[in-house]
Amino acid sequence: MSTIDAEPDDILTPIRNTSKLWFVAFGAAAAVALVWLAAWGYQLQNGLIVTNLADWGSGGGVTWGLYIGAFIWWVGIAHGGIILSAAVRLFGMERYQPVARVAELLTIGALSMAGIYIVVHTGRPDRLVTSILEAYPWTVQSSPLVWDVTVITLYFVMTATYLGLTLRYDIVRLQHKMPKYFAPLYAALTIGYTKKEDQIIERMVWWLALGIIVLAPLLLHGGVIPWLFALLPSMPGWQGAVQGPTFLSIALMSAIGGVIIISYALRWAYDWQHVLTDDMFRGLTAWLGLFSLLFIWLQLQQVITGVYAAPTDLEKLMTAKITTLPYQIAIGLIVLTLAYIFAQAVDRRVFSLRRSVAVSFLVLMGTLTEKVLFVFEGLEYPTFSLYHAVPGHYAPSVIEMLSVAGTVSLLTIFFLVIVKLVPVVELHAVEDHEDHSEEVGS
């Protein structure tokens, strides 16, 4: 059965109608992206020294800063998307089916932004691909950085395959109502389509969903990425098994926040109150609250074990961390979010879409701040004060800050373009259909 009271034509609204606002949004996003690209060009010409991340000789020994923090943040945002979609398919959470494809697209877009940060943070990005591929057979044996690249590749490709396969059903049935000038694209996406494949594809994406829901949260953002840090014994701020669950909590909350914001923007732009319903947003808000609570709980674990009877190096790091104003603000933003979500759970009248969107922004700001602090404070407070003699103190440069605005703009452009190409709500969500959940996976 359809999960919402909408017609198949409704999901084609973004493809068929282009308002002035779309052009304004595109122009504004493109302008910001160009400003950042110019700043990155300046960095490429003059080297990473323009960000104080070039070597051990500046920034108090910090060589990883906002770029790496933002990389982790984007990978985290990417998670919610596909996990939400996989949960719809695996656990029958059909309430979220209308937002499943938006969530999948967020995964692709956000992972691409994370990939851009890998390129941006290297001093010689032109050597990136050749050096990774040539040395892969040896580096994969021991380097968590190469494990990271491997798992992100798998995650991206599995998600893109998932999206590519699920789009076939929709495009075949809606193509006659979609723009003729995109016909070659639609022909490529539906190559070799036969009606008999529908059930088989449904089963194949069920298996992909199963793989992704294990790979992404448990082995990537709760695995390989925290291991990049936790396996370095000389950095007390990074070490320890708690980093896996902490990274995962941050990923899940920032991802749900991202899905809420983009879904709300689509609902507002295309009058999709009947497609992306209040009920769905209420559910997403509750999940945001659960993951935010998990995040605060894991922060408490680290703070208590870091400041009370802790080893000297850890105590120094944790004391610096909790007395830093940006950290206090980040935690405050999440606590504020929790207060709203608790209040709207107690009294449903407190809930409003705008408030849920507002706290989603707070969560994204809080998680980005926490991640950047985690990265550079970890380097600034090593065991035995390794970099004590290194002058300076790290603070994100204007170029680095522009990169956040630039990548957010690029993601905005990605969504502005994709809504014109393919339906961003699954046809299954708006049509009567048989529930195949008992057949798939057999």
Added chain:
Amino acid sequence: MSGLDVWNVVYPGVWVIFGVIGLPVYTAFLGWFLGKPRSLSTTVLGMSVFATFVLSLWGGLYTITMVIRLFFFG
């Protein structure tokens, strides 16, 4: 046996990546080939889409890095 360092025989990345991380991927592919209903042509299509995305991702990244080399490090 004293003196035998197991990490020098089976390096950590070998079992972490190909033994543990790979499991969800192997499982998905096994499900494609062994689950029902199935069709070899649709499974091959899925594998082709997967391979195309791997090549596009790294091919695209390679192209971008070569463009950067041309403009900034040529």
